[in-house]
Amino acid sequence: MSQETAGSGPENTQAPPRHFIHEIVASHVQSGRYAGRVGTRFPPEPNGYLHIGHAKSICLNFGLAREFGGTCNLRMDDTNPAREEVEYVESIIQDVNWLIQGWADPFLNLKQAGTSSGIGLLAKDKGNRTLEPFYASDYFGQIYDFALELIRKGKAYICDLSPEDTERYRGTPDRPGQDSPFRDRSVEENVDLFQRMKAGEFVDGARTLRAKIDMSSPNIWLRDPVLYRIRHVEHHHTGKAWCVYPMYDFAHCLSDYIEGITHSICTLEFEVHRPLYDWILESLSLPRELPKQYEFARLSLGYTLMSKRKLLQLVQEKTVIGWDDPRMPTISGLRRRGYTPESIRHFCELIGVTKYNGLTDMSLLEFAVREDLNKKSHRAMAVLHPIKVIIDNYPEGEVEWLEAVNNPEDPAAGHRKVPFSKEIYIERDDFMELPAKKFYRLFPGNEVRLRYAYILKCVSMEKDSEGNLLALRATLDPDSKSGGATAGRKIKATIHWVSAPHATRAEVRLYDRLFTVEEPDAADGGGYASHLNPKSLEVLSQCVLEPSLASASPGQRFQFERLGYFCADTKDSTPGAPVFNRTATLRDGWVKEQHKTV
Ligand code: ATP
Ligand code: MG
Numbered sequence: 001m002s003q004e005t006a007g008s009g010p011e012n013t014q015a016p017p018r019h020f021i022h023e024i025v026a027s028h029v030q031s032g033r034y035a036g037r038v039g040t041r042f043p044p045e046p047n048g049y050l051h052i053g054h055a056k057s058i059c060l061n062f063g064l065a066r067e068f069g070g071t072c073n074l075r076m077d078d079t080n081p082a083r084e085e086v087e088y089v090e091s092i093i094q095d096v097n098w099l100i101q102g103w104a105d106p107f108l109n110l111k112q113a114g115t116s117s118g119i120g121l122l123a124k125d126k127g128n129r130t131l132e133p134f135y136a137s138d139y140f141g142q143i144y145d146f147a148l149e150l151i152r153k154g155k156a157y158i159c160d161l162s163p164e165d166t167e168r169y170r171g172t173p174d175r176p177g178q179d180s181p182f183r184d185r186s187v188e189e190n191v192d193l194f195q196r197m198k199a200g201e202f203v204d205g206a207r208t209l210r211a212k213i214d215m216s217s218p219n220i221w222l223r224d225p226v227l228y229r230i231r232h233v234e235h236h237h238t239g240k241a242w243c244v245y246p247m248y249d250f251a252h253c254l255s256d257y258i259e260g261i262t263h264s265i266c267t268l269e270f271e272v273h274r275p276l277y278d279w280i281l282e283s284l285s286l287p288r289e290l291p292k293q294y295e296f297a298r299l300s301l302g303y304t305l306m307s308k309r310k311l312l313q314l315v316q317e318k319t320v321i322g323w324d325d326p327r328m329p330t331i332s333g334l335r336r337r338g339y340t341p342e343s344i345r346h347f348c349e350l351i352g353v354t355k356y357n358g359l360t361d362m363s364l365l366e367f368a369v370r371e372d373l374n375k376k377s378h379r380a381m382a383v384l385h386p387i388k389v390i391i392d393n394y395p396e397g398e399v400e401w402l403e404a405v406n407n408p409e410d411p412a413a414g415h416r417k418v419p420f421s422k423e424i425y426i427e428r429d430d431f432m433e434l435p436a437k438k439f440y441r442l443f444p445g446n447e448v449r450l451r452y453a454y455i456l457k458c459v460s461m462e463k464d465s466e467g468n469l470l471a472l473r474a475t476l477d478p479d480s481k482s483g484g485a486t487a488g489r490k491i492k493a494t495i496h497w498v499s500a501p502h503a504t505r506a507e508v509r510l511y512d513r514l515f516t517v518e519e520p521d522a523a524d525g526g527g528y529a530s531h532l533n534p535k536s537l538e539v540l541s542q543c544v545l546e547p548s549l550a551s552a553s554p555g556q557r558f559q560f561e562r563l564g565y566f567c568a569d570t571k572d573s574t575p576g577a578p579v580f581n582r583t584a585t586l587r588d589g590w591v592k593e594q595h596k597t598v
Helices: 020-031 052-067 086-100 106-116 136-152 163-170 187-198 248-258 268-283 308-316 331-337 341-351 362-376 547-551 590-597
Strands: 039-042 071-076 156-159 208-211 226-230 244-246 263-267 292-296 378-380 386-391 400-405 415-420 423-427 447-450 455-463 469-477 504-511 537-545 557-560 564-568 579-584
Touching (some): 020 052, 020 263, 039 263, 052 086, 052 263, 052 331, 052 341, 071 136, 136 156, 136 187, 136 208, 136 226, 136 244, 136 248, 156 187, 187 226, 208 268, 244 248, 248 263, 263 268, 268 292, 331 579, 362 557, 362 564, 362 579, 386 455, 386 537, 415 547, 504 547, 557 579
Parallel strands (some): 039 071, 263 292, 378 557, 504 579
Antiparallel strands (some): 156 208, 208 226, 226 244, 386 423, 400 415, 504 537, 557 564
């Protein structure tokens, strides 16, 4: 387990998570900084779907706003039109809302913050309860004006160096950079050129706007960084309105300021950008208290990837069926797999927030979802690898509807009726012709208890001419049902089953980790593509389910007794022909071990 998770217990604590950023925010609230107001934001670039790493940031930012009665803005950091798409914008809105709904209500925040700050521009209310995003691109006009202000103050200039020369002049961490020959242009010339850049007079790459800071700074980000570049490309949100676009560093701090953000929280790789963040804001004459940037360690999860660019590649190369493939570490993939928002939020609480990069074990995520689904999901019986059992001493045509508990963890979940009849299916693995040591389930002459039903004894086997097992013959103890005279008999194993004539046929998809190595990114030999797990998806098309599962609605979650947690697929499942995804096994590694030894 990583450093990040060390020390955090699995208990679902009610108290808000404490960590260094929490301490900072709490001290500011207490000292009345920003008039005691807390404004955070989650600023994804819409160039891919959100992943579990983003969930960490969402929980942190919305969690702080929630705890301190502040606000958290969802902001599209959309300053790079070439890589961004509306599909991504829409998926981000859906995923963030799914993750926070019912937990961090943005409109509750709006009301509270509206009275205390007077800054406006907080969560937008579109008349429904969906959190609507802000767009950095909505501020292009204001950001452009701020750029003009820097130029007029002699703090920015138009540079005609080519991108290659700009790079060359910048120097290296141990070699100072060299001033651009365009550094001393007059304010008038700079204003004129910047306006003409905006008017579309120059081709891509011809000129940039650069901050005039210090070409010999040990911090390479302060060596006259580019603030604006020319890009004649249509933007998914602003259309053809602009052909100059601000760089991330310039747009980000200003967007934070415009929205009244107080604590701008990002991942550690932005630590070196912080002096530039402060320089830009301090160089402008801004009347309000300035936002400050704080950094925390990004989430890295074992056996998967945590980069939108690489996840996009898996999608494009059809390694997975899409961004929401249940094997993907994306929020949409986890949702389709059966993860609940609560389990993901709990996971984010368990990993904590630190300044140390480490690798988090996938088993912690699985732990979180098991814990949540154990409390919430109805139990049901499903047989994934069926073999038929014919019960010789049970009357032909008779059907009993036996009472089954929906959820032993939740008495309010009630009961359901499960049909029992002369022919049932059990798991192929629950039978062995020649039992291994310590195998207590079904074998010729042995007894098992059928869940909610009778004690069953295997008496013989039916095989085809090649010796393949076709069915089992059995008898049952007629008094061994719950409440019967022999119900209390000691039997070592209980197995699940499904009545054959009542069974619903279904496809069940079992998932395993996408990669065979813990850090596919870092592994040697041909990049991550060569470490794909060929067994990450197993499709079982001959499964049989108890009839109550026939009407499972897409997205509905169950615990299949003894097998794990399963969720009706939201895209491929139809009434009468259900498709289930395995969310998680019941125990870490346990089921697999069983399969190996049996
Ligand atoms: P990727 O490399 O996957 O594209 P990114 O950092 O470029 O990630 P953004 O869309 O810029 O993605 O991220 C939005 C926010 O989510 C940022 O504040 C970023 O710091 C945070 N974030 C991204 N990845 C992680 C992660 N693995 N753990 C925690 N926070 C993350
Ligand atoms: Mg980014």
